Amino acid sequence: MRVTVLSGGIGGARFTRGLLAHLREVAPDGAGGTTAEVTVVANTGDDVWLHGVRVCPDLDTLMYTLGGAVHEGQGWGRRDESSRVSADLAAYDVGWEWFTLGDLDLATHLARTQWLREGLTLSQATERLCRRWSPGARLLPMADTPVETHVELEDGRLVHFEEWWVRHRAALPARRFVQVGLEDAVAAPGVLDALTTADVVLLPPSNPVVSIGTILAVPGIRDALATTAAPVVGIAPVVGGAPVRGMADACLRAIGVATTADAIARHYGRRGAQLGDDARDRADRDVTDREALPAGVLDGWLVDEQDRAAAESLVGEGWPVTVTDTLMRDVPATAAIAAHALALADEVRRRTR
Amino acid sequence: MRVTVLSGGIGGARFTRGLLAHLREVAPDGAGGTTAEVTVVANTGDDVWLHGVRVCPDLDTLMYTLGGAVHEGQGWGRRDESSRVSADLAAYDVGWEWFTLGDLDLATHLARTQWLREGLTLSQATERLCRRWSPGARLLPMADTPVETHVELEDGRLVHFEEWWVRHRAALPARRFVQVGLEDAVAAPGVLDALTTADVVLLPPSNPVVSIGTILAVPGIRDALATTAAPVVGIAPVVGGAPVRGMADACLRAIGVATTADAIARHYGRRGAQLGDDARDRADRDVTDREALPAGVLDGWLVDEQDRAAAESLVGEGWPVTVTDTLMRDVPATAAIAAHALALADEVRRRTR
Numbered sequence: 060m061r062v063t064v065l066s067g068g069i070g071g072a073r074f075t076r077g078l079l080a081h082l083r084e085v086a087p088d089g090a091g092g093t094t095a096e097v098t099v100v101a102n103t104g105d106d107v108w109l110h111g112v113r114v115c116p117d118l119d120t121l122m123y124t125l126g127g128a129v130h131e132g133q134g135w136g137r138r139d140e141s142s143r144v145s146a147d148l149a150a151y152d153v154g155w156e157w158f159t160l161g162d163l164d165l166a167t168h169l170a171r172t173q174w175l176r177e178g179l180t181l182s183q184a185t186e187r188l189c190r191r192w193s194p195g196a197r198l199l200p201m202a203d204t205p206v207e208t209h210v211e212l213e214d215g216r217l218v219h220f221e222e223w224w225v226r227h228r229a230a231l232p233a234r235r236f237v238q239v240g241l242e243d244a245v246a247a248p249g250v251l252d253a254l255t256t257a258d259v260v261l262l263p264p265s266n267p268v269v270s271i272g273t274i275l276a277v278p279g280i281r282d283a284l285a286t287t288a289a290p291v292v293g294i295a296p297v298v299g300g301a302p303v304r305g306m307a308d309a310c311l312r313a314i315g316v317a318t319t320a321d322a323i324a325r326h327y328g329r330r331g332a333q334l335g336d337d338a339r340d341r342a343d344r345d346v347t348d349r350e351a352l353p354a355g356v357l358d359g360w361l362v363d364e365q366d367r368a369a370a371e372s373l374v375g376e377g378w379p380v381t382v383t384d385t386l387m388r389d390v391p392a393t394a395a396i397a398a399h400a401l402a403l404a405d406e407v408r409r410r411t412r
Numbered sequence: 413m414r415v416t417v418l419s420g421g422i423g424g425a426r427f428t429r430g431l432l433a434h435l436r437e438v439a440p441d442g443a444g445g446t447t448a449e450v451t452v453v454a455n456t457g458d459d460v461w462l463h464g465v466r467v468c469p470d471l472d473t474l475m476y477t478l479g480g481a482v483h484e485g486q487g488w489g490r491r492d493e494s495s496r497v498s499a500d501l502a503a504y505d506v507g508w509e510w511f512t513l514g515d516l517d518l519a520t521h522l523a524r525t526q527w528l529r530e531g532l533t534l535s536q537a538t539e540r541l542c543r544r545w546s547p548g549a550r551l552l553p554m555a556d557t558p559v560e561t562h563v564e565l566e567d568g569r570l571v572h573f574e575e576w577w578v579r580h581r582a583a584l585p586a587r588r589f590v591q592v593g594l595e596d597a598v599a600a601p602g603v604l605d606a607l608t609t610a611d612v613v614l615l616p617p618s619n620p621v622v623s624i625g626t627i628l629a630v631p632g633i634r635d636a637l638a639t640t641a642a643p644v645v646g647i648a649p650v651v652g653g654a655p656v657r658g659m660a661d662a663c664l665r666a667i668g669v670a671t672t673a674d675a676i677a678r679h680y681g682r683r684g685a686q687l688g689d690d691a692r693d694r695a696d697r698d699v700t701d702r703e704a705l706p707a708g709v710l711d712g713w714l715v716d717e718q719d720r721a722a723a724e725s726l727v728g729e730g731w732p733v734t735v736t737d738t739l740m741r742d743v744p745a746t747a748a749i750a751a752h753a754l755a756l757a758d759e760v761r762r763r764t765r
Contacts, residue, residue: 151519151520151540166497
C-alpha cells in the first residue's frame with residue numbers, strides 16, 4: 060500500500076508517527092517496519108535563512124519525530140538540546156533572540172546548508188539528512204525552490220511567517236499571507252507521482268492555511284489531488300472548535316474561515332461534489348474549472364467527538380465523515396486515529412466503485 | 413605613538429598582547445589602557461569556508477587573545493569551549509572532522525558570515541566582532557577580498573592550507589604555496605595608512621612564509637613597508653634554530669629558506685641596504701626596482717640568545733640586531749621582548765637621522 064501524507068510540522072509529524080505505528084501493526088515487513096510505503100510531502104513555506112543557514116522547520120520536525128530524535132516536550136527540535144551557540148550569538152547582538160537555534164539542531168542546518176551550497180537540491184539534502192535518522196517514510200519537500208510565507212499585517216507591514224508566529228505568537232492581526240516564490244515553484248521530484256500513484260492520500264491535522272494550504276498552492280499539487288484515483292481523507296485540526304496547539308485560528312481568521320471542523324472541511328472543498336461519483340468526469344471538470352475556482356481536495360473528514368454538530372452539518376451535505384476521538388495523546392492513540400482515517404478511505408473507495 | 417603590527421595567529425597575537433601590556437606601562441592613558449595606538453594587520457590567507465561559514469583563524473586568534481577570551485592552553489579558540497555542533501555534524505558524515513569547530517567559536521563565524529552576506533566587508537565585520545571583545549588594538553584584515561593559501565604538494569595536488577597544516581600537520585612535503593585571489597587583492601581600508609603613518613612597524617615572530625609572507629604579498633603592502641618613514645623591526649620566529657611552535661620550518665623548506673634567524677632576516681631583506689641611509693633615495697630605488705626584486709622590509713631584528721652565531725653573522729653584514737631572550741613564556745616576558753623591539757626601533761631611528 061502506498062500512503063501519501065501532506066504535512067506541516069508538529070501535528071503532521073505526530074500523525075505520521077502514529078500512522079507508521081499502525082502500519083507496522085497491520086502490514087508488518089517482518090523486520091520491525093512495514094511493507095506500506097509512506098511518503099510525506101512537507102510544507103517548506105516556513106523555511107528561513109537564519110545566520111546564513113537554511114532552517115526548514117517542518118522537514119526537521121518530521122525527520123526528528125519520525126526518527127526518534129525529537130524533543131517530546133516541545134514537539135520540535137532535538138532531545139537533549141543545548142543553546143551555547145545561540146547564547147554566544149546573542150552576545151554579539153546578532154539575529155533573532157526569539158528564534159531558538161539549538162546546538163544540535165544547528166548541526167542539521169549547517170549540514171543542509173553546506174549541501175545546498177554545493178549544489179544539491181533541497182530534496183537531495185533532505186534525503187541525505189534522513190540517512191542518519193531512518194524516519195521510516197520518504198520525506199519530500201513540497202518544492203526544491205524556496206517559497207517563503209510572509210504575513211501582511213493590518214498596517215501593511217510584511218513580516219516573515221516565523222517572526223509573526225514565533226516572535227509575536229500570531230497575536231498581530233494578519234491581513235493576508237504572501238508566499239514569496241510560490242507562483243514559480245515547481246513541485247519537487249516525486250511529489251506529483253506520490254499523489255497520483257498513491258492508494259490513499261491523508262491530510263493530517265496540520266495548519267490548513269499556512270501548512271497544508273501552502274502545499275496545495277504549489278502549482279500542480281491541487282490538481283494532482285483533485286484528480287488522483289486515491290481517496291483523500293483529512294483529519295480536522297480542531298477539537299471543540301479550537302486548535303489543539305498552535306495558533307491556526309489566527310491564520311483561519313486572516314482568510315475568513317471559522318475555526319470549526321465543518322468550515323475547514325468546506326474550505327478544503329469536497330472533490331467533485333457537484334459531479335457525482337464518476338472519477339473521470341470529476342477529473343475533466345476539475346481541469347476545466349481550475350482557473351475559475353480551486354478544485355476541492357477532500358473525499359472524507361475525521362471530526363472529533365466534541366464537534367458532533369459540525370460533523371452532522373457536513374453529513375447533511377453528503378460528506379463522508381467519521382466522528383472519533385482525534386486528540387493525539389500518544390502514539391497508540393494516534394495510531395488509532397490513523398486507522399480510522401484509512402478505514403474512511405476504504406469506505407470512500409467502496410462507495411465510488 | 414602609533415605602532416603597526418603585521419600578524420599571523422598565535423605568535424603574533426601573543427606578541428601583540430605583550431606589546432599592549434608594555435605600552436600600558438610606559439604610555440598609560442590613566443584608564444587602564446595606553447595612549448599608544450596599535451593597529452594589527454592580520455593575515456587572512458588561512459581563511460576558509462567551512463560548513464557555509466567563513467572562518468578567519470588569525471583574526472579570531474588575535475581577537476580572542478587580545479580580548480581575554482582565548483583558550484590559553486591551545487593558543488587559539490575560545491576558553492570553556494565545547495563541541496556539540498561539530499560532534500553532531502560528524503554524525504551526518506559531514507565536513508572536516510580534523511578541523512575543530514567549537515560551539516562558541518562557531519557563533520563568531522555565524523555572526524561574521526551573516527554580516528558578510530548582508531554586504532558588510534570583512535573589515536566592517538571584524539570591527540563589529542571586536543566591539544564585544546575590546547582587544548585594545550585596531551584589528552584590520554590585510555584585505556577585504558578573499559585570499560586563500562593553497563599548498564601544492566610534490567605530487568602536484570593542491571590542498572587548502574588548513575588541510576595541509578591542521579590535518580597533515582605540515583608533514584606532506586610542499587612544493588610551493590599558491591595564494592588564490594592574491595594578485596587581485598586590495599589592501600583593506602586603513603592598512604596602507606597604518607604602515608605609512610606609523611611611528612614603528614613590528615613584525616612579530618609569526619610564520620614568515622604563510623602569515624607575514626602572505627601579508628607582504630598583498631599588492632601595495634611591501635612597497636608601503638619599504639618606503640614608510642617608520643623603522644621596521646622584526647622578531648626572529650626561531651629559537652635555537654627551530655620554530656618555538658607551529659611548523660614554520662616546513663613552510664621555509666618549501667621556499668628554500670633555512671630555519672635560522674639569519675636566513676629568515678635575509679629572506680625578509682634589509683630596507684635599502686645597498687643605498688645608505690637616505691630615506692628618499694631608498695624610496696626612489698625601491699620604486700624603481702620593485703618589478704625586479706622584492707624590496708627589503710626590515711630595519712632591525714631581534715634574535716634569541718640561543719642563536720648568537722646567526723646574530724653575529726647579521727651584525728657582520730651591518731644589520732642592527734638585538735640579542736635577547738625571545739621566548740614568549742608569559743605576558744611579562746613578552747612585554748619585555750616588545751620593549752626590546754621598540755628600543756631597537758628607536759636606535760634605528762637615531763642612526764638614520
